[in-house]
Amino acid sequence: MITRWIPLWVIPVLIAVAIGxxxxxxxxxxxxxxxxxxxxxxxxxxHEREKIELKLAGLRSPRRLxxxxxxxxxxxxxxxxQVVYLK
Numbered sequence: 852m853i854t855r856w857i858p859l860w861v862i863p864v865l866i867a868v869a870i871g872x873x874x875x876x877x878x879x880x881x882x883x884x885x886x887x888x889x890x891x892x893x894x895x896x897x898h899e900r901e902k903i904e905l906k907l908a909g910l911r912s913p914r915r916l917x918x919x920x921x922x923x924x925x926x927x928x929x930x931x932x933q934v935v936y937l938k
Contacts, residue, residue: 920926
């Protein structure tokens with residue numbers, strides 16, 4: 852009867868490969884989680900930016916500015932004698 856035996860160096864190599872595989876998989880999972888968190892933050896920042904741009908557009912609205920000028924500051928449209936033309 853012929854018995855086959857495994858060399859002793861094979862067992863530590865297999866253990867090292869198994870540990871390396873697990874370590875790489877954990878590194879991939881951590882990196883994927885980090886990428887997902889960064890994407891989520893980026894989407895939140897973009898959403899905030901859009902909201903701020905809309906608010907800014909509303910604050911710069913000519914209708915709002917005219918309303919502010921007349922009601923808050925008491926301004927009126929200029930009379931003809933108040934208009935100065937530059938050459």
